[in-house]
Structure formats: C-alpha cells, structure tokens
Amino acid sequence: MMEGTEYSKAKGTSDVQGNRSQEIRISVDLSNGEKAANIQRMENVRQSLHELKIDCSQDNVPGIAVLGSGGGLRAMIALQGTLQELENQNLLGTVKYLCGVSGSTWCMSYLYKHEDWPKKLPTLEKGLCEKLAGGSWEMNKLLDALGAAVDEDDEYSLTDFWAYAIIYEMLSELDEALLSEQDCEKGKAPYPIYAAVDGKRLTEASKTSKEIWFEFTPHEAGFPSPGGFVSTTHFGSEFENAELKKKNKQKNIGYLRGLWGSALASSEEIKKAIIDSLKQFIFGRNVDAAHLQEEKKQSETYRMRSVLKDERNLLRKDAQVQDYVTVCEILEKESVEAAKQTPLHEKASIGVWTLPKIAFKTLPLLRTWTWGSNRNFLYKCCDIQSGDLANDDIISLVDAGLAINSAYPLLLRPERKVNLILSFDFSSGDPFETVKMAAKYCKENNIPFPKLDEKTLEKDKDNPENCYIFQEENAPTVIHIPLFNRVNCEGKIDEWNEKYSIFKLSSYTDQEIRDLLRVAKQNVSNLNTKERILAEIQNAVK
Known part of the structure; x- marks a missing residue:
C-alpha cells in the first residue's frame, strides 16, 4: 500500500483511456x-x-x-x-x-x-x-431530471428516483x-x-x-x-x-x-412513497388516441409493455407492494379518450413514453431493493x-x-x-x-x-x-x-x-x-x- 498522497501508479493523465489515472x-x-x-x-x-x-x-x-x-x-x-x-x-x-x-x-x-x-x-x-x-417544485424539472437519469445513467437505481421525485419535492x-x-x-x-x-x-x-x-x-x-x-x-x-x-x-x-438521505423511513414506507409518486405521474397523464396509435408502431414500446406485464406479475408476489400494482396496469391501458386537459407530456419537455420508461426502470428495482448504484473506482x-x-x-x-x-x-x-x-x-x-x-x-x-x-x-x-x-x-x-x-x-x-x-x-x-x-x-x-x-x-x- 502506498502512503502519503501518492496516487496509484500515477504516471499517466486522468483523461486518456488506457493510462494509469491520477484520479x-x-x-x-x-x-x-x-x-x-x-x-x-x-x-x-x-x-x-x-x-x-x-x-x-x-x-x-x-x-x-x-x-x-x-x-x-x-x-x-x-x-x-x-x-x-x-x-x-x-x-x-x-x-x-x-x-x-x-x-x-x-x-x-x-x-x-x-x-x-x-x-x-x-x-x-x-x-x-x-x-x-x-x-414549490416543478413537474417539468422533476421529469427532465428523472428522464435524463433513466436515459443517460447505466447505473440508474432507486436513489435517482428518490433524489429527483421525493427529496426534490420535500426540499x-x-x-x-x-x-x-x-x-x-x-x-x-x-x-x-x-x-x-x-x-x-x-x-x-x-x-x-x-x-x-x-x-x-x-x-x-x-x-x-x-x-x-x-x-x-x-x-x-x-x-x-x-x-x-x-x-x-x-x-x-x-x-x-x-x-x-435514503433511509428516512421503513422500507414499506419508502416503497409506498415511490410507487405513490409513480401513480401521481401516471394518473395525471392523458394521451390522445392518434398519438398512441403512432407510438404503438414502435417495437420498443411493445417490448416495454411486455416486460412491465411480467414485472407486475412478479410484484404481485411481494406483499409489500401488491396493493400498488395498479401502476403497471395503468401503464398497460390504452386510453382512447381525448385529453380533458393539457397532457402532462406536453407540459414537460419529455417524450410521451418517458413516463412508462421511468416506471419500466424503477419498478424492478423495488423488488431487488437496488440503491446507490455507482461505478466502483477500485474495480x-x-x-x-x-x-x-x-x-x-x-x-x-x-x-x-x-x-x-x-x-x-x-x-x-x-x-x-x-x-x-x-x-x-x-x-x-x-x-x-x-x-x-x-x-x-x-x-x-x-x-x-x-x-x-x-x-x-x-x-x-x-x-x-x-x-x-x-x-x-x-x-x-x-x-x-x-x-x-x-x-x-x-x-x-x-x-x-x-x-x-x-x-x-x-x-x-x-x-x-x-x-x-x-x-x-x-x-x-x-x-x-x-x-x-x-x-x-x-x-x-x-
């Protein structure tokens, strides 16, 4: 083990792939x-x-x-x-x-x-x-941050959702x-x-x-x-x-x-807070039939819905979240009614399927209870x-x-x-x-x-x-x-x-x-x- 403030075999630069890092x-x-x-x-x-x-x-x-x-x-x-x-x-x-x-x-x-x-x-x-x-907090800002985390972070975990959907609203x-x-x-x-x-x-x-x-x-x-x-x-x-x-x-x-700050309550209360937040997103969302028909043509949409259905069945076996599987059911439903108010996806600078995508990535993590996932710099x-x-x-x-x-x-x-x-x-x-x-x-x-x-x-x-x-x-x-x-x-x-x-x-x-x-x-x-x-x-x- 090296002492003092020396870096691990630091002879390269920290921004060139393949060199020993000074970081x-x-x-x-x-x-x-x-x-x-x-x-x-x-x-x-x-x-x-x-x-x-x-x-x-x-x-x-x-x-x-x-x-x-x-x-x-x-x-x-x-x-x-x-x-x-x-x-x-x-x-x-x-x-x-x-x-x-x-x-x-x-x-x-x-x-x-x-x-x-x-x-x-x-x-x-x-x-x-x-x-x-x-x-006050802004739904647009929340969904932008959460959507970016879902799209850009391979290590997305419940911590991302907790930070952007719960802590942001609290503070x-x-x-x-x-x-x-x-x-x-x-x-x-x-x-x-x-x-x-x-x-x-x-x-x-x-x-x-x-x-x-x-x-x-x-x-x-x-x-x-x-x-x-x-x-x-x-x-x-x-x-x-x-x-x-x-x-x-x-x-x-x-x-x-x-x-x-991810341990403010019991695991049951945390699960409830996360799923209730997801339900809030979904219940507030109405999508017109024409837009849905266009989205249905995309194979990614079908894949996501299929996986969500499988996830719902797994979640049903978890007594702690079985009361909230309606979130998945809501996502599977195709609304053909015209929007009675400005759809949430039009208010926010995100795509219509960002909300299902957030749920698609978040719900499985409730079952595995995955928090704070980050790359291990000591790998x-x-x-x-x-x-x-x-x-x-x-x-x-x-x-x-x-x-x-x-x-x-x-x-x-x-x-x-x-x-x-x-x-x-x-x-x-x-x-x-x-x-x-x-x-x-x-x-x-x-x-x-x-x-x-x-x-x-x-x-x-x-x-x-x-x-x-x-x-x-x-x-x-x-x-x-x-x-x-x-x-x-x-x-x-x-x-x-x-x-x-x-x-x-x-x-x-x-x-x-x-x-x-x-x-x-x-x-x-x-x-x-x-x-x-x-x-x-x-x-x-x-």
Missing part, C-alpha cells in the same frame, strides 16, 4: 486538498480562540469537530439553528470539521454553496424557512451544483465531510465495521479503510485497475442528497488491500444512518486529529443510540473513545438532560446534546418527537420551522451548555 489514490492519508484547507482553517481557529481569550500556539490548536446526526427534515432544520447559535456565541470559528449524516448533509450542502456561509447564516436561515415552508430545490465546486480551501468555514456506507456489505453484524464507511468531501470520495479514494470530479466514472475507462458526468448535489485495483471490494464493478452506497446515525468513524480517523467532538443528535428513539454505537465501534476497532456511564444513559433515555460530557485520558472528549430534552422541551419531549417525526416526507409550516430552530438554538445558548463547551475547548488546548 485514484491508494492511501490512508488525507488528500492534499483537505490538508491545504486545514492549514488555512487552523489559523482562523487560532484567531477565534484568541477572541475568546484562549491563546494557543500554532502547534497546539485543538481539533474541534461538529457532528450532525441523521433525522430527515428535522435534522436539516435543527442543524441550521445549531450552527447559527454557535456563530452567535462565537464558537463556530473554533470548529475545524463539520460532518453530517442524512438530513444534516442536506443542511450542509445548502450552506456550502457559499464560501463564507458562517457570516451569512441569518440570511441563509431566512431563505431556508421560505424554501421549506413556501417553496423545494433540485440542486444542480457540484460537490467539487464547494470552495473551502481558504478556511472560512469548517471542512465538510458527508457520510455514506457500502450497502452491499452492510449487515447487522457489519454496522461497526470500519470497511463499510464511505466519505465525500469537496476533494475526494472514498473508503477511509482500507484507504482508497477517487477525486470527487470522477466519482461515478468507470475505472479498471486504476485506469480511467470512461469519464461519466459528475453527480450533482441533487443526486447526492438522495444518496446521503480490479491490484493495489488495494481489502477482501472482495475490488471484485465488484458496481458499489451500492446508502444512507450512513443505516449503520450509525452519526459519522463518528469518519471523524475518528487518526489523520484528522480530532480531540473534541460536539455531537448534536437529531435522531429519534433512544437519544443515546448514536454515542453508544460509536463506543461499540471504537471498542471493536481498537480506537480510543471515552467510557460511557451506561446506568445514567439508561435512566435518562426518556427524559435526557440537554448536555452530556464523556471524557477519558488519551481519548477525544465528546459533548453529546440531544435535540429534545428536559431543558428546552420540559415535560413535552414525546410531543415534540411526534410533531417532528423523522419519517415525515413533507415539509413543515413556517411556524413549525421557526419553533424547531428556536429549540435547537437553545441547546447552544443555554448558559450551562455554553460554559461547558468553553471549558472543554480550554481543556482541549491544554
């Missing part, structure tokens, strides 16, 4: 881009500490990180409020890394479109409220920006890390395995363990033994939001030391919340030198599940982690305090802050959890958003919490 890096080290960003950021951190009357030398700047857990829309909104209040309390400037899972990544990708977003948080918060509460934004465009090398904001896991290797037993974790940064995407990365610009392109075979279009933020890479990872030409990346709903494994890489973690937990259920899973992960992988007081956590499970500190010598200190607690939601924790269910697949009202922002901010502005965070920052410097 693949086999190493456990950080990328050059992240290193450069950290140099700039740590100087800004030192200045922020000085403003808090905490002085340290350039060699003694603490590595402070903020973790945002998963939690759907409530995580997106709550992280926005949390970061706003950290900035209000002059604490955000001390943070080196910001790392998110699922809904938290939606907030991060919204903010990082602006290089100096910490100074624009009030305006961005207002924009987020307007977007979520009063925003009222189909973000076509690119992750590689997020400018963070001047250190004006914490360095961003977005989490995912390898769905093919994810099992109940492997949730605490190092090798399933996958990370995205503006510079690279890859597996920290065993140490295999590709430049973010080439994520999704086709490689073989570190040779670039085909350069594919870079995945945009809209798609990545679907990949990062047949002889330099990687990782079991069967190099054997598959396709990897399946899914929401990291399916493993640990907070990305401790990515922050705890020793190369990142993090010694203080501010964990803001927006997940549902046990408010300590993420930190307990993190402790288990670290124990099984011989990574230093503070000991937890299991008795206290069990006692407080249904009525948590607003701040817990876990610390131990030679281990990072963890400050764990549950979203809804006995301080900001006194006596009403269950009500808040029910009101802001992480399974909610539609947005909140303006007032609901502002209420959630308020309680999230209280978790930072509370005098006790702020003083404890400051004290631990001082300890980290020492």
